[in-house]
Amino acid sequence: MxxxxxxxxxxxxxxxxxxxxxxxxxxxxxxxxxxxxxxxxxxxxxxxxxxxxxxxxxxxxxxxxxxxxxxxxxxxxxxxxxxxxxxxxxxxxxxxxxxxxxxxxxxxxxxxxxxxxxKKSLCENYGTCGPFWVCSKNGSPICQCLKGFVPKSNEEWSRGYWSNGCVRKTELFLTTT
Known part of the structure; x- marks a missing residue:
């Protein structure tokens, strides 16, 4: 290039x-x-x-x-x-x-x-699991949310569509001083 x-x-x-x-x-x-x-x-x-x-x-x-x-x-x-x-x-x-x-x-x-x-496993596909995830080629399902996170869409997640990833269970609270 x-x-x-x-x-x-x-x-x-x-x-x-x-x-x-x-x-x-x-x-x-x-x-x-x-x-x-x-x-x-x-x-x-x-x-x-x-x-x-x-x-x-x-x-x-x-x-x-x-x-x-x-x-x-x-x-x-x-x-x-x-x-x-x-x-x-x-x-x-x-x-x-x-x-x-x-x-x-x-x-x-x-x-x-x-x-x-x-590309030996689905985990190597670009964007398979989306944000805030861990991919394990031997896992079932292969995508798991990080601790403190949940699937963004349970419906999509249950169908094996993980690319929308995970979101925080609880929102962060920012304080201003």
């Missing part, structure tokens, strides 16, 4: 171009999958070395194969993927259902295997 010129490049699903993946300049650089035009998944912000929301990414690119590169003054922003094993081949795809996948093959193995996938 070139922020000065407004140029953006995306990886898109080739079957049905509903899902695209790219980077977006938020307060800090983030990778997004959009179900055009709605955000569907995000990597979490970068700390200049990695995306903090991707548990696979380590603090140095040599540990994971990813390297985050930011040009000075953040005019050009991009993500690179470096191969640790020069005999490997990596393919990055975005499926028509919104899954970003890295598939690799070692020349000696002669077979492909799933290396990494973005």
């Amino acid at each position: 070139n922020t000065r010129a407004g140029e953006k490049r995306f990886l898109s699903s080739w079957q049905i171009v509903e899902f695209v993946v790219g980077i977006a300049p938020q307060t800090r650089l983030q990778a997004f999958i959009w179900n055009v035009p709605t955000p569907f998944w995000r990597s979490g912000p970068s700390n200049g070395v990695k995306f903090v929301g991707i548990s696979y990414m380590k603090s140095t690119y040599l540990e994971s194969g990813f390297r985050l590169a930011l040009e000075y003054q953040q005019v050009n922003q991009y993500v690179t993927f470096d191969l640790l094993n020069s005999s490997s081949v990596i393919i990055m795809t975005i499926t028509s259902t919104g899954y970003l996948k890295l598939i690799d093959s070692d020349e000696g193995l002669k077979q492909w295997k799933l290396f990494w996938v973005a």
Whole structure:
């Protein structure tokens, strides 16, 4: 992405171009999958070395194969993927259902295997539970309100629609002096 010129490049699903993946300049650089035009998944912000929301990414690119590169003054922003094993081949795809996948093959193995996938659970969907929630991929339901909060709409919550989130049980009282 070139922020000065407004140029953006995306990886898109080739079957049905509903899902695209790219980077977006938020307060800090983030990778997004959009179900055009709605955000569907995000990597979490970068700390200049990695995306903090991707548990696979380590603090140095040599540990994971990813390297985050930011040009000075953040005019050009991009993500690179470096191969640790020069005999490997990596393919990055975005499926028509919104899954970003890295598939690799070692020349000696002669077979492909799933290396990494973005969006392993519903908790990784952008905005699944809404504000003031905790998402547990093993929970039932997966979205739970934080202590002191209740679902904004019990009817929606009971139908499994959690994106409106939670609200305080009791309002805060502000005093002026």
